[in-house]
Amino acid sequence: MINQFLIDTKVATPVVCGPMYPGSNPELVAAVSEAGGLGVVQPITMTYVYKHDFREGIQLIKSLTDKPFGVNFTLLAGNKRYEKRLHQWMDIAIEEGTKFFLTSLGNPRWVVDRAHQNGIVVYHDITTRKYAQKAIDAGVDGLNCVNNRAGGQTGLASPEDMMNELHDLKLPLVCAGGVGNETDFIKVLEMGYAAVQMGTRFLATNECIVPESYKEAIIRANENDIVWTNKLAGTISSVIRTPDIEKGGLMVNPIFSFLLKQPSTKKLMRTILLLRSMEQHKKVVNRPGYDQIWQAGKGVGNIVEKVPAGEVVKTFHEAYQSIA
Numbered sequence: 001m002i003n004q005f006l007i008d009t010k011v012a013t014p015v016v017c018g019p020m021y022p023g024s025n026p027e028l029v030a031a032v033s034e035a036g037g038l039g040v041v042q043p044i045t046m047t048y049v050y051k052h053d054f055r056e057g058i059q060l061i062k063s064l065t066d067k068p069f070g071v072n073f074t075l076l077a078g079n080k081r082y083e084k085r086l087h088q089w090m091d092i093a094i095e096e097g098t099k100f101f102l103t104s105l106g107n108p109r110w111v112v113d114r115a116h117q118n119g120i121v122v123y124h125d126i127t128t129r130k131y132a133q134k135a136i137d138a139g140v141d142g143l144n145c146v147n148n149r150a151g152g153q154t155g156l157a158s159p160e161d162m163m164n165e166l167h168d169l170k171l172p173l174v175c176a177g178g179v180g181n182e183t184d185f186i187k188v189l190e191m192g193y194a195a196v197q198m199g200t201r202f203l204a205t206n207e208c209i210v211p212e213s214y215k216e217a218i219i220r221a222n223e224n225d226i227v228w229t230n231k232l233a234g235t236i237s238s239v240i241r242t243p244d245i246e247k248g249g250l251m252v253n254p255i256f257s258f259l260l261k262q263p264s265t266k267k268l269m270r271t272i273l274l275l276r277s278m279e280q281h282k283k284v285v286n287r288p289g290y291d292q293i294w295q296a297g298k299g300v301g302n303i304v305e306k307v308p309a310g311e312v313v314k315t316f317h318e319a320y321q322s323i324a
Contacts, residue, residue, distance in 0.1 A: 003172075003194055003195075003324075004142070004171075004172040004194060005142065005172040005174065005194035005195040006194075006195075008100070008121045008123075008141055008142060008172065009038050009068055009070075009099075009100055009121065010068050010099070011033070011036060011037060011038045011067070011068055012036035012037075012317060013035075013036045013037050013313055013316055013317040013320055014189070014194060014195030014196065014320060015032075015037040015038070015185075015195065015196055015198065015312075015313055015316050015317075016037065016038045016040060016070075016102075016144075016174060016176075016195060016196065016197040016198070017029060017032040017037060017038065017039045017040060017197075017198065017199070017202045017309070018040060018176060018197040018198060018199040018202075019040045019041065019042035019045070019072035019102065020042060020045065020152065020199045020202075020203065020295075021042055021044060021045050021049070021152075022045050022049040022210065023045070023199065023202070023203045023208050023209075023210050024040070024041060024042040024045045024046070025045070025046075025049075025050050025207075025208065025209040026041070026046065026050070026052065026057050026060045026061045026064070027064065027207045027209065028202060028205065028207040028208045028209070028309055029041055029061055029069055030060075030061045030064035030065045030069070031064075031065075031205075031207040031308070031309040031310055032069075032202065032309050032310075032312075032313060033061075033065045033067040033068060033069040034064065034065035034067055034310065035309065035310035035311075035312075035313035035314060035317075036067070036313055036314075036317055037313040037316075038068065038069065038070055038100065039061070039069040039070070040069065040070040040071065040072050040100075040102055041057070041058065041061070041069065041070065041071045041072065041093075042072050043071065043072070043073070043086075043089045044074075050209070054088075054089055054092055055092045055096065058071075058092065058093065058096045058098070059096065062096065068099055068100060069098070069100070070098065070099075070100030070101060070102055071089070071090075071093045071098050071100070071101055071102070072101075072102045072103070072104060073086060073089070073090065073101060073102070073103050073104070073111060074103075074104045074105055074106075075103055075104065075105050075106025075107070075108060075111070076105060076106065077106055090111070090114065094114075094118050094120070098120065099119065099120050099121065100120065100121050100122075100123075101115050101120055101121070101122045101123075102122075102123050102124070102125070102144060103122060103123070103124045103125065103140075104124075104125040105125070107134065107138055108122060108124050108135060108138045108140055109138040109139065112138055112139040112140055113139070116139070121141045121142070122139075122140050122141055122142075123140060123141060123142040123143065123144050123172075123174065124138070124140045124142075124143060124144065125144045125146055125176070126143050126144065126145060126146065127145075127146050127147075127155035127156065127157070128155075128156075128157070128165075129165050129166060132145075132166055132169060133169075136169065136171065140171070141171065141172075142171050142172040142173070142174065142194075143166065143169070143171055143172070143173050143174065144174045144176050144197060145159075145162045145163075145166065145173050145174060145175055145176055145193075146176045146177060147159045147162050147175065147176065147177040147178060148177070149177040149178025149223075149238075149297050149298040149299065150176055150177025150178065150199075150238060150297045151177070151199050151200045151226075151238050151239075151295045151296045151297030151299075152199065152237055152238065152295045152297075153235055153236070153237050154177065154228070154236055154237060154238045154297070155177065156236070159175050159177065159178060159188055159191065159193075160191065162175075163175075163191045163192050163193065167192055172194040172195070173192070173193050173194055174193060174194060174195045174196065174197050175188040175191075175193040175195070175196045175197070176196070176197035177197075177297050177298070177299075178297055178298045178299045179196045179198050179201065179299050180198075180200065180201055180299030180300060180301065180302030180303045181201075181299075181302040181303070181315075182315050182316055182318075182319035183302065184196075184299060184302055185316050185319055185320070186319055186320075186322075186323060189320070189323065190323070196316075198299070198312075199295075199297065200218060200296045200297045200299050200300055200303065201299060201303055201312060202309055202312065203215060203218055203296070204218045204219055204303050204305075204306050204307075205306060205307060205308060205309040205312060206306065206307070206308045206309070207308065207309045208309070213292070214294050215306050217240050217242075217292070217294050217296075218240070218294070218296055218300050218303055219303060219304060219305060219306065221240050221296065221300040221301070222300060222301040223298040223299075223300060223301040225240055225241050225300065226238050226239070226240060226241070226296060226297065226298050226300065227239060227240075227241045227245070227246075227250055228250065229245060229250040230250075237295060238295065238296065238297055238298070239293065239294060239295050239296065240292075240294040240295075240296050240300070242292040242293075242294065243292070244292040244293060245292065245293055245294075
C-alpha cells in the first residue's frame with residue numbers, strides 16, 4: 001500500500017517528532033531525522049529557550065544529519081513583531097532547504113502558496129472536520145489530527161472518532177496524540193492513519209534537553225495522571241497532575257473565564273496566559289526543580305524507560321515493516 005506521508009516527507013518511518021515547547025532542542029530533532037523519522041523544529045523553542053540564532057540552529061541540525069526535517073509555524077495574527085519574525089524564520093527555512101512545513105492555528109493559505117513555490121510540503125494541525133476543510137481549502141498537503149490524548153494543547157475527539165470523521169477527505173492523516181509505544185503505533189495505522197506524531201515519547205529520550213525530573217515523571221505516570229488545564233494558553237492543555245499544576249485549581253478564575261469567551265478580549269487573555277506559560281516552561285528547562293509544569297499526553301502509560309531517540313524510531317520502523 002502506498003503511504004503518501006512517506007512520499008511527501010521522504011523519510012523511512014511514518015513517525016514525526018512533534019514540535020514542542022520547550023522540548024524541541026536541535027539535537028533531538030536531528031536524532032529523530034537521522035534515524036529515519038521526521039524531526040520538526042519549533043522556532044520559539046529554538047531561539048527563546050535554547051538561545052540559538054535561528055539560522056545557526058538550522059545549520060546545527062544539518063551538521064548532525066543530512067536527512068529531512070521540518071519546521072513548525074504557529075500562525076498568530078495581530079502581533080506585528082511576531083509576524084515579522086515569522087516571515088524571517090520562513091525565509092531562512094526556505095534558504096536552508098527545508099522541505100516540510102507544519103502549520104498551527106490561523107489560515108495557512110499564504111504559507112502554502114509560498115511553500116509550494118519552493119517545492120515544500122505543508123501539513124496543518126486540525127482538531128475538527130470544520131478546521132480540516134478550511135485547511136484543505138487553503139491547499140495543504142496533509143492533516144495533523146490533534147486528538148484528545150495529545151500532550152500540550154489538545155483536541156477534544158478520540159483518535160477513532162477523528163478517523164471516522166475525516167477518513168473521506170483524501171489527504172494523508174497523521175495521528176497526533178496518545179501513542180507511546182509500537183503497539184499504540186500499529187493500532188492507529190490500522191485505523192487508517194498514515195503516520196503518527198509523538199511528543200511525550202521523545203521527551204523521555206537521551207537527546208531531549210529537559211530536566212531528568214521531567215523525564216522521570218513521564219516514565220512514572222500512567223494515563224490517569226494526565227489532567228486538563230486551561231491556565232497555560234487559555235485553551236485546554238494536557239499535563240501531568242502535580243501539586244504545582246493543581247495550585248489554585250486547574251481552570252482559570254471566573255473573571256478570566258468570562259474574558260476568554262468575549263470576542264473583544266479573547267485574544268488578549270490568551271496572549272497573557274501564553275506568555276506567562278512560556279516563561280514558566282523556560283524556567284522548567286533552565287532552572288531544574290522550579291515549578292513541576294510537565295506537559296504530556298496519555299501515551300505516558302506505555303512509556304517505561306528513557307532511551308535514545310534513534311532507538312524509538314528503529315523500534316517503530318521494525319513494527320511498521322511488519323505490516324507494510
